Each structure stands twice: as structure tokens, then as C-alpha cells.
Amino acid sequence: MSEQSRLMLVVSPLMESSPAFDRAAALAKASGAALHIVAFDYLEGLANAGMANEQAREQMRLGYVERHRQWLEDQARPLRKIGVPVTTEVVWVERPLQEILIHLREQPMTALIKALEHESTLSRLMFTPLDMHLLRECPVPLHFVSHVRHALPRRIVAAVDPFHRDGQYEGFNDRILREAAKLASTCNAELDVIYAHDLSSITANEFGFDNAAMFFSSSKAKELYDAQGDAFRELAERNGIPPERQHMIMGNPAKVLSSYADAYDIDMIVMGRVGHRGIGRLVGSTVEHLLYKMPCSIWVISPEILTDQ
Known part of the structure; x- marks a missing residue:
């Protein structure tokens, strides 16, 4: 800052x-x-x-x-x-x-x-809480505070996804890491980086297969895993993250991040939201899924404003 x-x-x-x-x-x-x-x-x-x-x-x-x-x-x-x-x-x-x-x-x-104002699931289904509106529309970094152990965070995790195939948010992960590194430096906190990858979310036809079973039984699955690992390591290295602070974990991102934060007493997780300009909704909605479940506070980075398509 x-x-x-x-x-x-x-x-x-x-x-x-x-x-x-x-x-x-x-x-x-x-x-x-x-x-x-x-x-x-x-x-x-x-x-x-x-x-x-x-x-x-x-x-x-x-x-x-x-x-x-x-x-x-x-x-x-x-x-x-x-x-x-x-x-x-x-x-x-x-x-x-x-x-x-x-x-x-x-x-x-x-x-x-x-x-963070905790709302019941029924309440969230019936109307959209203010926090969810802010999550979708706030143009600046948004810090939802809950489960505070320390006034100044001591352990921070940055969550990234460097494997966007369409390239629409190229550079966004670098900005997430820059923001997280700046926060960690300000707070004199430890910073780890996580890429929670979930192969089950990949569509088979994206790689030229007629069905998912053929995809996951083929060598293509390993090729994809290796490509994801290479992309993650390249992202982390160019942002000065040492190997021991890089964590690539397979599983549903929301579950992986929540479990990691709980197991390692994380004070804050820094992550990005990805949305479509004009309709104000999340794509992938990992942040939405995590908002009321994380055992720590969340710092959300919004993408740069995109030009109209």
C-alpha cells in the first residue's frame, strides 16, 4: 500500500x-x-x-x-x-x-x-445479501473479516488458477500475487500460494474426446496435469515465490482452500473473482462457495474492467 x-x-x-x-x-x-x-x-x-x-x-x-x-x-x-x-x-x-x-x-x-454478515442458506436463496452484491460489484479489493485470530494477519495464502485456456484473464493471477505479496510485506506475514486444480471440471470435448471416461483413461490427463504444474511453477517463480511456499493440490477448490486454511491456521486468503461485464455474476463462483465457509477472512481482488465484446 x-x-x-x-x-x-x-x-x-x-x-x-x-x-x-x-x-x-x-x-x-x-x-x-x-x-x-x-x-x-x-x-x-x-x-x-x-x-x-x-x-x-x-x-x-x-x-x-x-x-x-x-x-x-x-x-x-x-x-x-x-x-x-x-x-x-x-x-x-x-x-x-x-x-x-x-x-x-x-x-x-x-x-x-x-x-462478513453470516446469512442462512434459506435467506440467501430468497434474496441476495449486501455482502454478495459487494462481492460481485465492488471495483476495489474487498476484505470480508471473520474468524479473526490476530488483528494483523500472520499467515496469508494466495489462491491462483493459472490455467485459463481462453486467456481472457491473462495477468490476473500475477496481480493477485502482487497484492498478496504487498499485504504480506505490510503485515510481516508468511505468504503461501495454492493452486487447487480439479480435473473433474474439465470438459472432455475441450481436448477432442467424445466422453470423459476416454479422456481420464488416456495419457491426456497426465499431459494436462503436467501442463498445469508447469504453468503454476512459472507463475510462482516469476513472482518470487520460493518452491517451499508453492502448493499444487488436487481437489475441489472450495474444499481444498477451506481445509488448508483450517489445518494451517491461515489468517487471510487472497483470491480473485472472475465475472462477465454487464451481468455482474461470478463464473466458477469459488469465492461465493467459500464466502460463508472459510475459517479465516477473505481478501477479494476484482479483475481489470474488460472491454465490451
């Missing part, structure tokens, strides 16, 4: 602290970044209070916003004392997604930090 970097921390409208406060403060302090703390408030009970006097309801709303602003200032004061430049803001808005995106356009940020 550069000396001029600025982090944005989105906090709960309920005036409650979370591990995201500690993580944001630690990252800001370690990197010399400024920190902007913003709450997007909306309490339905207060917004729809059954009062005949509209002015009285408005006064209650303004009073709540002011109390929240003062509460944020109380949280910011100790950080300023240790040299972290902190600004605070409270915005009353029912649907915060667009306001967050507007903030990111008008006030360029190095990263957006937010506590």
Missing part, C-alpha cells in the same frame, strides 16, 4: 464493534494508510414509526444519526492517538449498495473492509 492509500471500513448501523474494526485499524497503522469509517444507517422501526407528527419522527431519526456519529468518533479517537488518520461518516439510507459504490467512485479507496 502506498503512503497516500485510504481504506474504507463499512460498519453496522447498530453501534456495535466487530473484529473488522481491529483489522482495519491494524492494516491502516501498518501501511500508513488513512481510514474512513462509514455507517449506512437504516432502522425500519424508526423509519416507519407510527407517529402522526412527521417532524417528531424526523427529529428521532436525526438524533439516532447524531448518536451514531458520536459513537464512531469515540471509536476513532484512540486510533488518532496512535497516528492513524481517521474520518467518520453516517449516512441514512435504506439500501446501502449504491451509496457504497458512489462513495468508492467519489472517494477513491485502496480497499473496502467489512465484517
